[in-house]
Amino acid sequence: GLSKLKKVTDTTIVIPNDKLLTVAPDLPLNMAFRVSDEILANATKGIVEMVTKPGMVNLDFADLRSVLKDSGYAVIGVGEASAAQSKDRAIIAIENTLRSPLLDVDLSTAKRALVNIIGGEDLTLREAETIFQEVASRISDEAMLKWGARIEPTMQKSAIKVMVVLGGVEFADYSEVGIKKRIAEQEEEIDLDEIFDSKEERKGK
Template identity: 45%
Template sequence: MDSFIENVLNKNSDDKNETKKITGFEETPQEIIDSSVKKKQQAINDDLKNILKKRKAKVKVVGCGGAGKNTLNRLADVGIIDADTIAINTDAQDLLYTEANEKILIGVELTNGLGSGSNPSVGESAAKESRESIKSTISKADMTFITCGLGGGTGTGSSPIVAEISKKNKALTVAIVTVPFSMEGNHRINNAKMGLEKLEPNVDTLIVIPNDKLLEIAPNISIDTAFRIADEILVNAVKGITELVTKPGLINLDFADISAVMSEGGVAMIGMGESDTEKRAQEAVRKALSNPLLDVDIEGATGALINVVGGNTLTLKEAKEVVDAVTSKLSSDAKIIWGASVEKELGDLLRVMVIVTGVKSSQIYGAQKQEIKQKRRAEMEHKLGIDFI
């Protein structure tokens, strides 16, 4: 009996060895199964990564003119996740010192790389001359940010052309612009008004930052500091919106979420607030909503985009408090999209950005302001039963 058992055991051992020789595997059957499962999971993950790579929204940030250059340089300093930056300028020297993934010197035949002379007509003609270069550079974008300071020549003149090209490419097109300080003079203010009138019809959402309102936030700051604050607001707005889509967070958004609010956003205003107090969520959102930059009645707004950023201690409860505070101010029909993310370096600081779309404001120049005047006039005529001529 012992020899029989020994023969059987030896045979089983020979069979196993034979199996190893035939299959080329040294693993046990369970290890073979585990290895097969891991390979299958890896193949699935690789497929998902390829799908995400193909479907990932392509975001391009276009800085037009001198103020656009400042925004791009600051973005290069702070970093922006998964967005290509493009500098457009008529001034070759300015373009040389711009940090961007791509650079386009527009209107070479017209300006010879010497700038627009603060003439928006030159900036516009330069962009038209270089239309094909602009088109090929932004052609594959799903979302295009256009940033500039209105009032000068290149940014004011070229930004509507860039927006028009982007819209024709069916990209979600968002412009974030500053309008001049009063102290910059009537010439620049009038340029800005004309620029807004041309820009507004060619974008999905137009975010306007009135520089004069910065003086209400910090009335005793130097001129240099005031301009740097304006640049910082532009940067935070571009980075904040972009990374709602491209950066993993506590609450992730996709491109469709952003489009839902901004595809027909019209004129929008921005408010920012931060706090590190015990009631930091309430304090930060209160500051954002009472921010002079958001000096509008938001009850009639069509939508809001809310970004909540904090350190490792940020909780979903705090993010919800912020969203609830904004939602309570808006119409029940308004589209609300929000996201939350963690940046360790913020520590106990909680930062809130609110972009309210579809607003009416006395701060806004251009077509929207004219529309407001016409509406008020019609209401007055109806109320008084007379026609103004």
Template identity: 40%
Template sequence: MYRCNSFKNLAPCSSQGVDFFAINTDAQALLQSAAENPIQIGELLTRGLGTGGNPLLGEQAAEESKEAIASALKGSDLVFITAGMGGGTGSGAAPVVAQIAKEAGYLTVGVVTYPFSFEGRKRTVQAGVLFSVFLSALEAIEKLQKNVDTLIVIPNDRLLDIADEQTRLQDAFLLADDVLRQGVQGISDIITIPGLVNVDFADVKAVMKDSGTAMLGVGVSSSKNRAEEAAEQATLAPLIGSSIQSATGVVYNITGGKDITLQEVNRVSQVVTSLADPSANIIFGAVVDERYNGEIHVTIIATGFTQSFQKNLLTDPKGAKVGGQESMKSSVPLQSLTSSSPSPSRSPARKLFF
């Protein structure tokens, strides 16, 4: 599942073994999306229109179309559910889709964004009920957490830490969408791209199954010290607001061109393992693709945090920190997060659902 407004940012990453579905009540938005597999939900309820920001309508629409959603999911191994929390369809339908996937036995991962602070002033009235963007987002996150194996929440406000004064509003929202894309692509690449060090799906499942809230880190560098820089960007997770410190489960992937060296792979690994819990279950993959010559990309998913941190993340996504850490100002340049490097070729792999 992916938001139609930003689906075009993720769809170009499509590969064999990966299926993309856009779910929406809005028929017009589906037509304008880049989705090869659109699913219109709640046709009887909304008559092809949007939800007007009402998550109750989004939930009811998904319930109405449960059979269509379940049919699309059939045969999946891993289901990604990505959405922007706070709106009608994302907040209302995402937990329903997650429940369908989880009950079917698929590894289910939620990757969602939490609204910018300035979005909290928006209010929508439906049937005499006042809806708050933040309240809708928090309620949706709590519902989603109960129906996924792993939940990654990306507070949009963290983008303010890496954006400069000249960043346009439109670019900020595009950047938020791109963060979702990188997170989803990073996890799927670990499984679908054949590499020098391959990661078995069972290993990924062992780390992410019933793991609760998780943290996502992405890093890209082409500098002289690219290995260390990419690893540090990913482990500091500025878009989450905390590091991977104390994680008991870590899945990470290193991707580089033919010029990547053994020592660079080792340096990335040293940075990651030095921060994780000493007893952490750490799974990593290493992929070489000539189209990444000059660059190193590191994607990290960290799980197994304390219950207190998970609770804080669900009640205050913007302020949640491991061990009371202060939010770290990121040195990640915007261009590194919005890199449009071509996606490496992939061989046929297990079916994924987004």
């Protein structure tokens, strides 16, 4: 399904449901899927605000389009550092973003990246650059990387939020080789001879 969808879309954002086990393993099934929906809703809200709210270093729709157009598979990571973590908040915020269990992909395969940094009035240029450089060090050396920063006066002092959109990433499970491998494994699990023998036995009875 994903491989077919990829052929007719600019970008297919992948959020594997099995990663819910690491996010909400003990929640009832319906509530666990709500967690996934909430993560996706927050990511969507972040993208909308990124291109509609003015920033100190601005990102607009053209930047978003340049990252997502014809990029194949993409992932979105959102993370933050609280006021209590103010000492190393820039590193903590980007690490929380890149280590999100729903951003389960080899980051070095990303061919394009968009980084949006949101902080209070005490956000510094050095912190923004630290986050930018950390993302740059994780993705391909040839990747296109755009970043923006916005001051949010209503945000709790010393807190930082980061959103990263990675385009052109590669999922081994969703490649043609990976899909063929899974199909072969599923076919091996189905013993056709056993099925036919069982039918013949029932007919004999």
